[in-house]
Amino acid sequence: MDPVFLSGQLFTGLSVASLLLLTALGLALSFGLMRVINMAHGEFLMIGGYLTFIAAKVAGPGFLWLAFPLAFVGTALLGALLEAAVIRRLYGRPLDTLLATWGISLILQQAARQIFGSTGVPVTAPDWLNGAVTVHGGALDGLTFPYVRLFVIVLAALVLGGMWLLLSRSRFGMHVRAVNQNREMAAALGVNTRQLDLLVFSLGAGIAGIAGVGLALLSPVNPAVGSAYIVNAFLVVVVGGVGSVLGAGAAALLLGFTTALAEGLTSSSLAQAIMLILVVAFLQWKPRGLIPTRSRALEDA
């Protein structure tokens, strides 16, 4: 295959993987910690996108300074509300959280449709993000890297790095890891698990909101965008290993590249099917994902 086309495809795959990773991080955290399957998580991404659209309307071309805090705080607050109102009552019933949050995602999608219309709203990237790096000479002559996609990739890398630092170096992170390993024991040692659940869930929602900013820069935001991402984001969590931030990062890259390659070789509709067959095959080999959480419990979901 043409090396320029292939590299371009891989680069696009990397930027898609970045958004996928930012979406999956929140899922991996809430799934790992609370065993909550949040089907409305994709809608946090969507809301982050719409908040970016609003920020662009309010602040003009240099809207990013407003978009990031607005998207993060807005989705985190909504996440907190959702946790306190619904999810809190469903701990220990993962399949029920799945159904309840699916209902919430329907409500959010319909609300978005009525407020913003069912066609996508475009967000124009700031001037300094317009343009691309072009490779001259060599085997990759003519390959371009658009700034916007580079920006999204850097953004994901920064958030992933920040999350890793937060989880491995801070007191908060220590509590999260403790609850993840043994909730009862952590609670007995004085960790306020209920408060931690709320914080982690809101943090995951906020990160999805940040992913929404990246999404809005790449393509118009529409009410269905959340449902387009959610299934793949869950696959990232499953392949990565529940609750593992590093696993989610590796799995997002793996899935992003595989899809991009398969799309380059066949068609986008076949690519989805191929990726899924690979995921199921992978789970035959490693049923607990790339980086499994070790546990002696017999019935560890």
Next chain:
Amino acid sequence: MTGGAMNRATQTALLLVAAAALIAAPFYLGAYSLTLLGRVLALSIAALGICVVWGRTGILSLGQGLFFGLGGYALAMHLKLAATAKGELPDFMVYNGVESLPWFWKPFASAPFALAMVLILPALAAGLVAWLMFRRRITGVYVSIITQALVLAFVTWLNGSQGLTSGTNGITDFQTFLGIDLRSSGTGLTHGLYWVTLLILGVCMAGTSWLLRTHFGSLLTAIQGNENRVRFLGYNPAAYKIAAFAFGGLLSGLSGALYTLHLGTISPAMIGVTFSIELVVWVALGGRASIVGAVGGMVAGQLAKDRISSAVPDAWLYIMGALFVLVVLVLPQGVAGLLNRRGSAGGSEVEAGAGHAADLPRTSKTGEQA
């Protein structure tokens, strides 16, 4: 509600009244309502499968649309070939520049083959998916996520394969089935199709009810309660789960074929992720562990959907979303669970609630909430 026997007699009486009302429906319902009811009854067969797989075995499949679609497409392919002149290609293939009939279409020219495939194809596919998952002890929410991704992949493939499957338009324009003219607008066809659907649903309900009362059925309930304990007793839970999943797939496929016959078309939009989750929710509403509950939930839910979504289209998704949340929060065992609780004091609810606990060793908290 004095005793179990009395309660059972009341239940049987109610069931007989409902059955009589359904059998007589063509004589008092209008054409529109009757076709709607027929379609809903066809969907109820898929609800039975969900009752076995989820309600009894504790496996939440979000991909029943896949097996529903396989059954529906198996029949639709035959109907399409029956409507196409001998030696010619179906119209959508001609538009898409397909030169000769794809190999997997060829055997569907035979009606017995297509009818067999309506049952075999979904059961085999479900069995294979289940085998891949359960032999590696993939459980709980993983199963839900994988099945959901499978149905998404299937729908994406259907959409992308214009020349092979007619893509987003789906397969349509049927004319005859086993020599019966499907285009006739007479009552003979609508009444006949309705009664056939009702009969098949009745047979499936009786069959499922019998199956769940056998040793096999008890094992399914036991697996939902505590799979490891079943394993320690010397059984292989994976084998039972695969069998249950294949049975659920078979019922979904049959349901899909009947639904296709009622609607006169099948398309990817009809069987996708939203459809698959909706099926699950109506079953949850009625009561997933109860056969009557699952069927009743599906019938009531689909009828309500038809009425409300045509009266207030914008509000429908809000109502449905709110229903999801309320059912889960207030009625985890559905309406049937509520009625049971009234009838007999608790007992079975604890057992059913243990299904959640199997997903996670946090039993003490679950007990309070269930």
